[in-house]
Amino acid sequence: MSPEVRTTRRGSTRPARYRAVQWPMVLWLTLVWWVLWGSYSALSLVGGVLVAVAACWVFPLPPLRMRVRLHPVGLLVLVGRFAVDVVVASLQVARTTLAPPDPLRSSLVEVRLRTESDLVLTAVAELVSLVPGTVVVEAHRGSHTLFLHAIDTDAAGVEAVRSMVWDQEARVLAAIGREGVPPEPAR
Structure with a gap:
């Protein structure tokens, strides 16, 4: 039996939580314990370690398997384009707020990401929400689908939102690597 897979009583398999205490999490x-207490003494540090180990032991996490390779140029493009997107979108929202169009339309947009990485799903959802x-109203981990609420959109605007999310995903992939990423599907 592999140490990374455990067979349950019903016969199904699931990832094993064989490392109940992961030292990066401890x-x-x-650190969070120490900052929240505001007392930077040795006793506070020892108490924080004990509480962290107990929390990791009682609430074990599955083993973390990430293969992330940061690409400096891709990261620079991601951060730069994100800053531009925030400024442009802020101006558009301000214009919509000060002079709303006659029928102000909002849309719920479903966007299926092309990658199956939880890290990419989370990063794209955070960047798009900011x-x-x-x-992002909802994220389906199983299908790697994001559901977004977008203001001032029509039919063409819905496609623009989808394109914006896919472009953001491409920039995230360029920044953290493309290992294990399937080819891009037709949009």
Whole structure:
């Protein structure tokens, strides 16, 4: 039996939580504990480590398997374009707020991402939600689909929102690597 897969009583398999205490998580939780207490003493540090180990033991996480390779040029393009998108969208939302169009239309847009990476799904959802005028309402992990609410959109605007999400996904992939990414589907 593989240490990464466990067979349940019903015969199905699931990832094993064989590393109940993951030291990066213990370090992070200890740092949060230390900052929240505001007392930077040795006793507070030891207490934070004990609480972090107990939390990781009681609430184990599945093993973290990430193969991320940062590409500096792609990361620079991602950050730069994100900043431009925020400024342009802020101006568009301000214009819509100050002079709303006669029928103000909002849309719920379904966008299926082409990657199956949870990291990419999360990064794209966060970046899209931080741009004014769009917010991720729901994310389906199983189908890697984002559902977004976008203001001031018509039929052409819905396709523009989809294109914006796919372009953001491409920039995230260029910044963190394309390992295990299937070819791009037809839009």
